[in-house]
Amino acid sequence: MSDFKVTELAADLDFSALPYWDVVIIGAGPAGLAASLTTAHRGLTTLVVEAKDKPGGQPQFLYADKRIVDIPGFPDGVTGQEISERTYRQAVDALVQFRFNEELFAIEDTNQVENDDPLKRVVTSKGSYLARKVIIACGLLHYPRQLPVLDRLGSRNVHYKIPKIGDYEGRRVAVVGGGDSALDAALMVLGRRGEVDLLVREAMPVGKADSLARMKAAGGRLRTSSEIGAAEFAGEDIALSLTGDERLVVSLVIVQIGFLSAKETFERLQLRLNDDGSITIDPYFETSRRGLFAVGDVHGDIKLIAVAWAEGIQAAIHAFKEITSPYWLNEKRLRDQKIAMIGEKIAKFAMEQKKQKRIERPAS
Numbered sequence: 001m002s003d004f005k006v007t008e009l010a011a012d013l014d015f016s017a018l019p020y021w022d023v024v025i026i027g028a029g030p031a032g033l034a035a036s037l038t039t040a041h042r043g044l045t046t047l048v049v050e051a052k053d054k055p056g057g058q059p060q061f062l063y064a065d066k067r068i069v070d071i072p073g074f075p076d077g078v079t080g081q082e083i084s085e086r087t088y089r090q091a092v093d094a095l096v097q098f099r100f101n102e103e104l105f106a107i108e109d110t111n112q113v114e115n116d117d118p119l120k121r122v123v124t125s126k127g128s129y130l131a132r133k134v135i136i137a138c139g140l141l142h143y144p145r146q147l148p149v150l151d152r153l154g155s156r157n158v159h160y161k162i163p164k165i166g167d168y169e170g171r172r173v174a175v176v177g178g179g180d181s182a183l184d185a186a187l188m189v190l191g192r193r194g195e196v197d198l199l200v201r202e203a204m205p206v207g208k209a210d211s212l213a214r215m216k217a218a219g220g221r222l223r224t225s226s227e228i229g230a231a232e233f234a235g236e237d238i239a240l241s242l243t244g245d246e247r248l249v250v251s252l253v254i255v256q257i258g259f260l261s262a263k264e265t266f267e268r269l270q271l272r273l274n275d276d277g278s279i280t281i282d283p284y285f286e287t288s289r290r291g292l293f294a295v296g297d298v299h300g301d302i303k304l305i306a307v308a309w310a311e312g313i314q315a316a317i318h319a320f321k322e323i324t325s326p327y328w329l330n331e332k333r334l335r336d337q338k339i340a341m342i343g344e345k346i347a348k349f350a351m352e353q354k355k356q357k358r359i360e361r362p363a364s
């Protein structure tokens, strides 16, 4: 079935004045980028929220220099960086809007309805967005936990991985976290004649005792039961307000508070999951929550760029049809949903019968 109407987005559209987005996409990896340019090419206002500071996903961050040889149309191969940059440029040209360094926290239902479509509220580390459809394309890998109180500052001296410590030689540094990676970061700074305050939320750091002892011996200060309540610029430095009204002025903050697992994100979104922790989808890439689609590594067992692209494109077209089609074009969709629901009911009934029989069977 071909699309019956395609309208391009106007080049002078004021995206800041939109009452809601047609589509919000989580993740600017291959799946999210392909989905975004497909919805934008069909005239849907599209926003991509990406946790990292750059687009591209795994090809950009895990194997930027590798020559990828299994993408059709590139007989000489293409690097992870190049394929990421090309796809991103195509999305930008299609007027897709991007928010980087912003992480998805929750997707809430609202009472607002647009053309029979209940709007969702996509809550991120920096704000919230209303959307008609949401496409989850955030991959399965783990990403560092962020601290919104520091992100709001937008400082280049807040790091979630260890920066070039040499650039901060002899400076005062706050390291947030009490695990092994936080202690390692503290020791690296101290090794470069830096001053360290280790801020630990708990009563005791959970990292290795000998690392903690080495940190203290090297002059590192341990502040337990301590959290950052507020942060502001103090000239070139950052002033942190800590628990108990303490104030700490530092040149650099290194945050090492663990990783956010994709499974944790999926559970928070209250999506039905498969046994392996990936997201369950129907043949239209829609999840157990209506209006939320999932594409790419988040669900499938074939993890390839071309597959992520293809899924992003398909979900985008299903979202487009749901937004723009008259109900009769969606009839097959509705029928399939009913059949799936009946199938689920039959399977549940059969399971209950089986359980009942086991209870009734006399013990031999």
Ligand SMILES: Cc1cc2nc3c(=O)[nH]c(=O)nc-3n(C[C@H](O)[C@H](O)[C@H](O)COP(=O)(O)OP(=O)(O)OC[C@H]3O[C@@H](n4cnc5c(N)ncnc54)[C@H](O)[C@@H]3O)c2cc1C
Binding pocket: 026, 027, 028, 029, 030, 031, 032, 049, 050, 051, 052, 055, 056, 057, 058, 059, 062, 063, 068, 069, 070, 102, 103, 104, 105, 137, 138, 139, 140, 141, 143, 265, 295, 296, 297, 298, 302, 303, 304, 305, 306, 308
């Ligand atoms: C070492 C390695 C080599 C590979 N080589 C090849 C190859 O040669 N050819 C091939 O076809 N495939 C290859 N793959 C597989 C391919 O990279 C993946 O299948 C593909 O990247 C999946 O794309 P995706 O968009 O689903 O997820 P990802 O690429 O993981 O992108 C997800 C994006 O979502 C963002 N994100 C995550 N959580 C959030 C959140 N809460 N809020 C906002 N954003 C978030 C991430 O930062 C990321 O940018 C390789 C994979 C690895 C690990």
